[in-house]
Amino acid sequence: MIEHLNVPGVIGLIYLVMYICIIIFFSICMCGLLTSMDERIPYFTLADSIIGANPGMGHRPILFEEGALIWYKADNETQVKNIQQQEFVGEPRREPA
Template sequence: IVVTFYLVFYAVLAVLFAVCIGGLFLSLDPNKPTYTLSSSLIGANPGLTYRPLPWKGTILQYSTDKENSTDMYIRELEEIMEMYSHETWRATVTECTSDDSFGLPYSPCIFIKLNK
């Protein structure tokens, strides 16, 4: 009798979940987002950040005396720039590339990312 109870209980939960998800998808417009600009979480203000991000705090810290102190920043920038490897503008950029270690450690390149 316990097995029957749990089978019915979980069947009812599955149906309830399916009804809730179905209701959610029926309320969404597939052609445009529900929330835009001032009604969205970020509002009319875009998100702005920079790369590479430091591990602690907001200040990029490394030592020019230590040989491997910039390796983590270089790896992070290489991963980010890999997403843009097929873009046409990437072929014309000669500075701030992986070949020159993104200017690290003496003249570092900082990339600004804008989300709108």
């Protein structure tokens, strides 16, 4: 009986049924999602949302009145070492010779 079956056709039929089921499941999920959302008002806003009140900024700049300059002491070896590492990071990369 197996000799008479077209194996690639059976496999294709199985995949066709599987993808039809996936499309139906996705459509049901999208319908549920779209009916639960309001088109005019977002559900989470500002501080209630996951990304917070200012989503476009990963770092807030310090105002000049608060002291935007970084001060370090030249006699503190740790601070001088950190500044030298920061300057190294800012240098353009050199191609190996």
